[in-house]
Amino acid sequence: MKARVFITLKNGVLDPQGKAIHHALEGLGFAGINDVRAGKLIELDLAEGTSDGDIEDMCRKLLANTVIENFRIERLEDA
C-alpha cells in the first residue's frame, strides 16, 4: 500500500523559498503568477493494514512540524 504525504507551510507563514521561485519564474518571462508556495511530497510504501491514524502519527511526530506546517495524506490505490 502506498500513501503520499503533502506538507505545506501554514497560511501566513513567510515562504522565502516560494518567493525566490516566484521571482525566478518572472525572470524567465512567465507572467500572471500571483504567488508561489513551496512544500514537500513524501511517498510512503507501507504494510497492508497501516491505518490512517498510524500515518497521521508519523506526520505529527516527524514528517511535519505542526508549528509551521500543515499536512495532507493521500492513499494511493494499488496499481
Add this chain to the structure above:
Amino acid sequence: MNTAVIVFPGSNCDRDLAVALEQVTGRKPHRVWHRDTKLPDGIDFIGVPGGFSYGDYLRSGAMAARSPIMRAVTDAAGRGVPVIGICNGFQVLTEAGLLPGALMRNARLSFVCREVPLRVENSQSLFTSQYEAGEKIAFPVAHHDGNYQADEATLDRLEGEGRVAFRYLDEVNGSARNIAGILNDSGNVLGLMPHPERVIEPAHGGTDGRRLFEGLLETVNA
C-alpha cells in the same frame, strides 16, 4: 562542573563548545554520541552544538531531535539540568519540543555569517547572570535557518515571562521581534542562534561569550 556535549553526524561546533567549556570549567566535557541512550552519571550541564546534523534532512534539527540520546537530554532537562542549544542545537531543541516555536529559512534566503550586536534582555537567568540587563554584546552568527517564528500568543508569553534572553539589535534573519535566544518555562533550557562559544578569548576577537559559561559555572557550583 561536569559537562556533556552531544555529537550528531554533521555537528561541526562540538569541538568549539568543548574547548570553551574546558577553558571555563577546567574539566574536559564528555562527548556523547547521538546513538547513545544514556548520559554519563552526574552531568551538571548539557550542550547541543551547532552544525548541520543529518545534513539538515527534512528540516534543520528534525532528525537529530528524534535520535536516541535526545530522550535522555529531555529527561535531564525535565529534572532541571541546564541545557543550551546553540545554532543547530537551538533548531534541535525546538524540534524536540523543549523550546517553543520554529527556526525557518532566513527571510532573505542568504546564509548570514558575521558578528552581530545583541541586547541581553534577561540578566536573571542561569545563563545570563554575569551580564547586565539591557547590556549590548556581540556574538558571531553563521546560519541559514535562523528565522525564529512562533504564533503571536507564544511570542507575547515569551516576552511577558522574561523568556526572551537575547535580541538582535539589527534585523539579521527575519526573526519575529528580532528574537535571538529564548528560555523554556522553567528557565533551565536556553536556545540561541548566535555562538557564545566563539567569543571566549581575546584571540577570537571578543570575550562576550565567556561570561555565559562563567555565569553557568557559578550557578551550578553555588
